Amino acid sequence: MKLFLAPMEGVVDWVMRDTLTRLGGIDQCVTEFLRVTDRLHPESVFYKNCPELKTGSRTRWGTPVFVQLLGGQAEPLALNAQRAVKLGALGVDLNFGCPAKTVNRHDGGASLLKSCDRVFNIVDTVRKAVPADVPVTAKIRLGFDDPTKCLEIAQAVEEANATWLTVHCRTKTDGYKPPAYWDWIPKIKEKTKIKLIANGEIWNVADFNRCVEVTQCEDYMIGRGVMSNPFIFSQIKQSLNQQPVEDMSxxxxxxxxxxxxxxxxxxxxxxxxxxxxxxxxxxxxxxxxxxxxxxxxxxxxxxxxxxxxxxxxxxxxxxxxxx
CATH class of the missing domain: 1.10.1200 (Non-ribosomal Peptide Synthetase Peptidyl Carrier Protein; Chain A)
Known part of the structure; x- marks a missing residue:
């Protein structure tokens, strides 16, 4: 079981990734999104977004880091994915989940969940543009305003041959209001075979255990929970290994x-x-x-x-x- 640090925009920059992965328990990181419009970013932009590219696409403590891209045009996203991989990125993640109004007004993030065809086209184009051994992954919400869309969206991501799919278990219109609707994960599993990563409302070990019980996923992603408790990842690992769980003091x-x-x-x-x-x-x-x-x-x-x-x-x- 792997635990992922969520790519929270304006929060999980290089310093935060370095700080948190030093504490242990995090198996994988994803950068803040790199906004792609109609052009190829220069190498300097990639290095600013992901300084870990200079250290094997890993934090100083050895944790792998994927580069996340966000945008609405498939070809520019593919070109930027190629550059990220050329610079050493271990994987490319595509953001279809950001709920920010500015991002959604400019054809990015969760606004793309309105069209399964566009999601498929973007994932498919990026997947074909980078070497087959480099993971291309996607992060979605349940839908823009209709959670039933997650089934069709997940199928589109699978058909486009993404390596895995992270599901933030709320719609765009839900924002970050609790609860997270973990019960959609088993429904997605009934329709697809793609590897799923559950995300949303994991604040402590008890929440994690409930999420495991409901979703039965192999892997999990945690975001805001680690900001209030930087030791949550190591606590979960201690629990999984049947070790005493240290308090967050x-x-x-x-x-x-x-x-x-x-x-x-x-x-x-x-x-x-x-x-x-x-x-x-x-x-x-x-x-x-x-x-x-x-x-x-x-x-x-x-x-x-x-x-x-x-x-x-x-x-x-x-x-x-x-x-």
């Missing part, structure tokens, strides 16, 4: 923040680091009172030097070992 999580700030500064700049650190603290605060107290204290700080000093004072400056 603030004492274990807090040293990650100063390190994350420093890495984000080096990656982009210190203002970017302030924004991303606040974002992560807010997510952590959903499940942790200590994190909420710190977030409430520093969320108003805007100057990087002031923010950094306060973050170090409140979270400590201990870094994880480089081992």
């Amino acid at each position: 603030w004492e274990r999580a807090r040293p990650l923040l100063p390190q994350f700030f420093e890495s984000s500064t080096l990656y982009i700049n210190d203002y970017f680091a302030v924004s991303r650190s606040k974002q992560w603290l807010k997510a952590l605060s959903l499940k942790n009172q200590e994190a909420k107290a710190i977030f409430d204290e520093i969320k108003v700080l805007k100057k990087p030097t002031e923010f950094k000093a306060k973050l170090h004072a409140l979270c400590g400056v201990d870094h994880l070992s480089e081992g």
Whole structure:
């Protein structure tokens, strides 16, 4: 059983992938989407989106990373997939699930779920454009506004010879409102033989176990759950291996923040680091009172030097070992 880190746009960049895969339990990552319109991106854009291309398409801790592409035109997507593979991508994932209004207005993401023919054409064209041994995968929602569409969409993805299909078990119009409708996975299995990865509303080990019970999938993808509990992947692996499950304590999580700030500064700049650190603290605060107290204290700080000093004072400056 493999556990996948979800490709959350504006969240799971190189720094977050590096931070989380260092903690263990993650078997596979996918980049934030690279938006493709009608042109071939230069190599520099691919390296910015996926710095891991320079290290064998793996994080520093050895976790494989696929490049995700998003767009509505098959040929440009195929050309960009070819370039990603040429630069060393271990696989290409196609985004048919992003619910963002801006993306959907510009012929991308979940808007494509309105047409099974377009989904088929894109997957088929990309699949034929890259070597057969390179995985081409797809990520969908249950549909745009009608969950019954997932059956037809999954069949289209299978017919286009995708390697596997990740299903976020909500429609575009559902957004991220709970629950996730895991019960559609068995229905898709009745219509297809493609390997499925279940995604949606896995926040802890108990949620994971319920998802396994309902979907009986081989593999699972987790997104927002890891932002509130960075140890969820290792906890699930401990549970699967019948080992004691370590708690998600603030004492274990807090040293990650100063390190994350420093890495984000080096990656982009210190203002970017302030924004991303606040974002992560807010997510952590959903499940942790200590994190909420710190977030409430520093969320108003805007100057990087002031923010950094306060973050170090409140979270400590201990870094994880480089081992």
